[in-house]
Amino acid sequence: MSTKRIKVLIAKIGLDGHDRGAKLLCRYLRDAGMEVIYTGLRQTSTSIVRIAVQEDVDLIGISILSGAHKTLIASLMDELISNDIEIPVIVGGIVPEKDVQFLMAKGVKKIYSPGTSLTQIHKDIECYAGQPTRQSD
């Protein structure tokens, strides 16, 4: 890992208003020395990709508790891949087991359920940051 400060985008996608977890993670990562951009509520896959590219982030973290993850995160992953953008994506929220496989197949690095330790997420981000969207082949 280089000495470059890791830059992370934390985003809320869709109409979901639950932002407690997203805000906690932002604060925790900042306190741990990362640079964190928080989008606020009601973002679309397009707006998230735009901010991620503009800000040249090392990782995108999506928070979603609205049950719309299958459509919304799939469209985000498609948008990244079709634009040849290689930024790793992690997801936090309530994602049933059967959908976890689906999203991982779409290229999501990891999915975190409620109660996950933020220390763990922080460690994972240090490891994922800079890795390509798809498993490198």
Place this chain on the structure above:
Amino acid sequence: MKNTDKSHIDAKKSAGPNFNDKLGLPGQYPYTRGIHPRMYQERLWTMRQYAGSGNAHQTNRLFRYLLAQGQTGLSVAFDLPTQLGYDSDSEYGRDEAGNVGVAIDSIADLRILFNKIPLDKVSVSMTINAPAFILMAMYMVLAQEQGVEKNALRGTIQNDILKEYVARGAYIFPPEPSLRLAADLIEYCSQECRSFNPISISGYHMREAGCTAAQEIGFTFANAIEYINRILRRGIGIDRFAPKLSFFFAAHNNFLEEVAKFRAARRLWARLMAERFKASNLDSMKLKFHTQTAGSTLTAQQPENNIARVALQALSAVLGGTQSLHTNSFDEALSLPSKKAATIALRTQQIIAHETGMTDVIDPLGGAYYIEELTDTIEKQALEYIDQIEKMGGIICAIEEGYLQRQIHEASYAHMLNIEQGRQVVVGVNKFNQNSTSKFKSYSNVDSDNDKQIKRLANLRAKRDERKVAESIRRIAETVMTDENLMPVALEAVANNCTIGEICGVLRENIGEYTERLSF
């Protein structure tokens, strides 16, 4: 049925302490011990599970299932597009309709939702805020179709927009016009629909976002004061509408603190109404509230443990004298509730009501030194928050300045660090955790079947009288720019089959949309 599983002491004859003006007897000012003289001895709390998923047909079946299982009231969960004023065939609707609640686009959907559910017999709670006045209008038109008088309708509509800017995020319009819409609904109901609670001022979501018990009460009452002042400014006397103000709180993990919180809230409210607002009708001083167990305390790890958490939280609400209760399903940290988990949640309330003997006695913890101390402390702290917010220029200033949001975030961050560093134990998460990932089968929820909903909406648009629709929408646009109450034109619009998306659309054009000010 008499509970025989207990000692010889007759709980019903045990009146307990009466520390005069501080506690009073149950049913007496300041209502610390309960708002009714006999509480659950006379009537149990309403068992009201928040439910809704997919389209109106699917949710109607769910409602009838819950009623058949012994639930005593209904609570409608609307999907996010409905809550944010988008139709199911809009861009947002296509992604999210029917996901975390039922999709309602027009009165045609509401008709299906309450098919074979008599609105004069079942009390209905609706969790809807920014477009509350539209749903209320639909509900009243539907009642008319069922031959039910508006004044015979019982239930509650959340209609609490202020907390949406602080915690829940389901706002559409800016605060000023939103508060006008909320006040229009309250004013209209105070005249035309007098048995219905036109607002449920909610601390639940702020608590879920991480605030403390005292903040939950303080912030909620600060919001309530703002609504009251707005109605008073319309020249409506306090006793005309205050008896129908209702509240919604969380039941969290710290058992005794929660019991004390409910008691403190009741006393503080009674005092505020009597002393600050000079209410003279005793009903204006009685704090009526719904309680829900705390979703944020449920864990994805060892999820069956959540059944115990919910039972204890529910018991604190009952010992705290709640008027209605929702118990969460144990699988909610994993997915939307399965039928099995939702049934266990309802059964948990029924066990407390019918097996524990807790309903024989009123406020049994009253008089215990620790409970009374906690009650005093929470009341004092909550009042300090109310005063602090007033010093800042009122709740709107405090929200715009980000004060509540910051307070909530600080409390939730401190709590998170306590868990992270092991000072706060969460069983199955940071202690007693089996070192394997829980292979709990998460149940699939109802497939939302969005295509059918979109087809039904297309059908409605094709069949309705477009001339009447256009005229109704024009009248909404015109009226919202005046001081006139919007309810009568909303009633006309929904009767003419205008959709929520259309009504909110024209309001968005005229009064604008709110965008979150990131104080973060």
